[in-house]
Amino acid sequence: MKKLMMGIVLVLLIGVAGSPAAAATDLTKGHxxxxxxxxxMEQEILNGxxxxxxxxxxxVTRGEAAIMIGHMEDLDGTQRDTPFSDVKKGQxxxxxxxxxxExxxxxxxxxxTFRPDAPITRGDMAIIxxxxFPTPFSVTADFTDVSPNMKAYEAISEILSVNITIGYSDHTFQPTAHxxxxxxxxxxxxxxEPEFKNDARIPHSYMKDKTKTYTYNTGTHGIETHTYQYTKSPADEPIGFSWARHVPAINETYIYGEVETRKNLIHAYPVVDRFDPPLLAYPIKVGTTHSIYPSAEGQPLTPSDVTHTITAVGVTVETPYRTFTNAVEVTVEFGYKEYFVEGFAKVKxxxxxxxxFELIDVE
Known part of the structure; x- marks a missing residue:
């Protein structure tokens, strides 16, 4: 397993002695x-x-979650008085x-009250x-049981945008579930760990594999590489995990997020707080159409709407990397055709x- 990328030491199990066991008697490979x-457990983050x-x-209880946060942030766990009526110094x-x-x-x-022994909900966990974790992107949470008036709405949107959650197959998040x-x-x-972010995808996802590097040939700037990595700002402030698009011809690197909901595949961008129109709209079927929509500030990203329509599926597409036989063809106004493949996003x-534009290597 890869080592932690942020140097964070976490302890989930609170107040229970025991070493991080190599194998737990109640944990099977089928879980x-x-x-x-x-x-x-290997990283000594979770103990048995x-x-x-x-x-x-x-x-997981609210008290256990609070201690976990304390270990993550190197807080002083010395017992003391708290502002909560049900959490005394001796707790x-x-x-x-x-x-x-604080x-x-x-x-x-x-x-x-704080209710330290109460189970923590998925909504409260999203807020934590x-x-x-740095969440440089935020897209609209399109879960059927999550609305903008909920306390956890923004947090759920943020962890969706950084591939920590994808919700359930029935399009719910279940924010009140334990x-x-x-x-x-x-x-x-x-x-x-990026490897596990790959699990926060819908079935038959079109997102790229976050453990690999993708190389493309583009018409404007020639060769460019896209690598998923932990990124910081020029001021050394954490941006978080994101795709780094490096363009050697101009010696520039651009940061973006590849976000998937159960409705579409999107590119999002940090700092400027904007996202592109969907790269691909779901469900994947001929005739599905999407176009540019307003940005967070209510202004269109371009002067006019540009319609994208799925015009074919199961298309054979040749690229220098390999020939794909299962591509989705998207026809864009003004004479462009884009081709998407499960697990590779856009390939041509x-x-x-x-x-x-075309994919030339994956490694």
Missing amino acids: GFYEEISYL YPDGTVRPDAI KASGFIAEAQ AGYINGYPDG LAQV VTRGQFSAFLARGL TVNDNGTV
Whole structure:
């Protein structure tokens, strides 16, 4: 397994002694989050219990989440008084709860309580994850059970945009559902490791593999490479994981996010807080059409709408990298045709003058 990329030391299990076991008696390879839990245990992020179990289906409490945040942010866990009426100095998590609250990572309830023993919900976990991990992009969360008036709406949108979640197959996020240790491990592993971000994709996803480097030949600037990496700003502020598009001809690198919802595939950009019109609209079927839509500021990205229409599926497309036989053809106004392939995103663009963009290597 790859080492942690941010030098963060995390401990999920709170107040329970035990070494990070190489194999837990209740964790089988058939468990849905076996790889994520094993990764966190190998990194000494997640510990097992004294009886040799890891309890992947046990619920994570709010107090455990607060201590986890404390370890992540190197907070002082010394027990002390807190602003919450139900968290006294003698409570095991009191120091972490107090500091995490002061830092803005967690909040209590309007009645002045924190409820440390209450199960944490997926909505509250999204808020924590959005605070802990850099989230340079944000797209509209299109889950049927998530609306803009929800407290967790922005956080859910942010962790969707950085491939920490994709929600459920019925287009829900289930923000009030409780979070198990296995589910939490999946969220955490995706925040830390690109390999696991690949799991936050819809079936038959068109997003690129985040563990590989893609090389393209473009008409304007020649060769360019796209690599998924942890990025910082010129001021050394963390931007987070994103695709770095390096253009040697002009010695420039551009940062973008490749975001997938159950409705479309999108490119998003940090700092400027904007995103392109969908690269590809779902469902994949001939006749599906999309066009440019307004930016976050309510202004169009270009003076006029440009219609993109899926005009063929199962198309054979030749590129220097390889010949694809399952491409989706998207016809764009003004004479362009773009070709997308599952797991590769766009592999080729042509116009009346010939090829203007194509994939030449993946490694």
